[in-house]
Amino acid sequence: MKNFRSLQIICWLLLAMLAGATDKKTIIDITRFGAVGDGKTLNTAAIQQAIDACSAQGGGQVRVPAGTWLTGTLLLKNNVVLLVEENSTLLGSPDIKDYQIVDGFKDGLGQQMGYALIGAVDASNTGITGKGTIDGQGKLVRASGGHDRRPFLVRFVRCRQVKVTDIHLQGPTAWTMHFFHCTNVLAERVVIRSRGLGNNDGIDIDCCEKVNIRDCDIDSGDDAICFKTTSPYPCRDVTISNIKINTGEGAIKFGTESAGNFENIRVSNIDVAFAREGGIKLFSVDGAKLQNIEISDVKMDKVNMPIIIRLGARLKTFREGDARQAVGSIGNIKIKNVTVQHGTWTGMLISGIPGHYIDGITLENIRINVPGEGTAADAQVKLEERENDYPEIKMFGKQIPAYALYIRHARNIRFNNVSYTSDKPDARPAVIASDIQQIQFNRWTLPGNTGKEPLVRISDAGSIQLQQIKHPAPPDKFLQLEGAAQNITLDGRVAAAPPVSPDKP
Structure with a gap:
């Protein structure tokens, strides 16, 4: 009886394996459900029937052959992959009435x-290829x-x-591809061309775990x-x-909405041809902890x-019933090996x-080229705190009083091997720092500045180390200390009034 029971179990397992192989x-x-690829016939019902039938049979691929297939909202189901073959276009209906909401929420605005x-909601083993x-x-x-x-x-x-591979995505009304609260996601070799409207993000990763995005090419009007x-x-x-990026906003951005934490994230090998509103942007404004992130x-x-x-x-919420958070935190972040040509601001x-x-x-290992041309008036600009504002570069205005680094309300920050070049002379300080503690500036190269401003201006600071700073400024123009600035050292020597300068190269 035991042998028969064992044989029965083995048969069931073999049948299950065979069924799985057949499903794949x-x-x-x-076209089996009446879809017409003329670019004019609305195929929403026909394509959805194909998806539903495929899922009901245990899963597989729903094939979109060569042609132009007009459709409204489609919902993928368990074990169904949408196969959009070469020379085929799945064309969104131009009529907003053909679309439905897929788990609605409010954005940062x-x-x-x-x-x-x-779309797909609560589905497993699904995607697009x-x-x-x-x-x-x-x-x-x-x-x-x-x-x-x-x-x-x-x-x-x-x-x-979820797997999204090889597909070409273009012409969204808003974001191109959004993953919300998903687990085990792979997107690779995806080409995105998303221009012409506001909020044309490339890929949005929202409250997700175990995500791998690789080998993609993104040209987006909004954040890539x-x-x-x-x-x-x-x-x-x-x-x-x-990832290759060309964007009208930010290349890599964290925290347009930031109600939950961001943890254990690695970003590497990014090639940005253009980014109008920022390269690497890390924000927490709604209570999130940003931690253990390496770029x-x-x-x-x-x-x-x-x-x-x-x-x-800002401390906003975006979904009904979510509780307002306390102020979050940003720490345990590492950014290394960054090279910038033609930076601005x-x-x-x-x-x-x-x-x-x-x-x-x-x-x-940060290398940044800036245009210069900052004026003496720019150097006097006082940046407002604007702590409740939408998180974007423009919150501080277009006039920034330092050309290399503006830093405030920060501690335990280490800068190592940072080099700047400037196309033209700049009248602003290279560095303006205030309300800072335990900051290390090690192996910096600065091109100097013009006018009356010091190269480095530090106020209300403690335990600041400046070591091996190469610069062309004379000693009386290198460092200016203001307010309660204590324990400021230059190559191991305590800076006093009047401040001293490290040896020039």
Whole structure:
């Protein structure tokens, strides 16, 4: 009897394995359900029937063959992968009435979000593949009344085991591809062309775990890769690598919405051709803890504000029932091997808020070229705290009083091997620092400045070390100490009034 029972179990296992193998080979063509690829016939019902039938049969691929297939919102199901073949285009309907909301929420500006062309909710083993194109026709959708609803192109909500590979995504009305509260996500070799409308993000990773984004090419009007937490769930265990970026906003951004923590995130090998509103942007303004984050091997050209780190106190919520958070924190962050050509405004800005320090940052092997041309008037600008504002570079205005680094409300920060070049003379200080503690400036190269400003201005500071600073300024123009500045050392010597300078090269 035991042998029979064992044999029975083995048979069941073999049948299950065989069924699994068969499921993986199942391909259902959308034309079986009456879809017409003429670019005019609305195929929403036909394609959805193919998806539902595929899932009901245990899963497989739903094939979109060569042609142009007009559709409204489609919802992927368990074990179903949408196969958009080469020379095929899945074309979003130009009529906003053909779209439905997929788990709605409010974004950082308070607008209703969640409509989508391709969506999936609470699904497992799903995704999109193929070398075809998904085109949202965003401008036409917006013109039809989609300004307030603005469908995403692709949206996965609370899904597990998601793969998006090889596909070409273009023309969203809002964000291109949004993953919310998903686990085990892979996106690779995805090409995104998302321009022409506001909020045209590339890839948004929102409250997700175990995510791998690699080998993608993103040209976006808004942030190219954006980490968000629109709910208190964390965003963690994420790897981003080998990404080409051209963007009208930020290249790598954390925290447009930041209600949940950001933890254990690695970003590497990023090539940024252009970023109009920032290169590396780390924000916590809604209560998130940003911790254990490493960003490395980043090349940028033509970028405003290459590195900005901001702790704020906007403290918004984005979903019904979520509790308002206390002020968050930013620490245990490492940024290394960053090269910037044609940076503008200023190289780096690090700003906490009074009573809340950014605490624990290492920046190493940083090379930044700035245009110069800063004026004496620019050097006198006082940046407002603006602790309740939307997290963006423009919150501080276009005039930044330092060309290399502006830092305040920060401690335990280490700068090692930082080099600046300037295309033209600049009248601003290279560094302005206030309300800082335990900061190390090691092996800096600065091009100097013109006018009456010191090269480095430090106020209300303690335990500051400046070592091996190469600069052309005379001793009386290198360092100016203001306020309660104590234990400031230059190559091991205590700086006193009048301040002394390290040896010039």
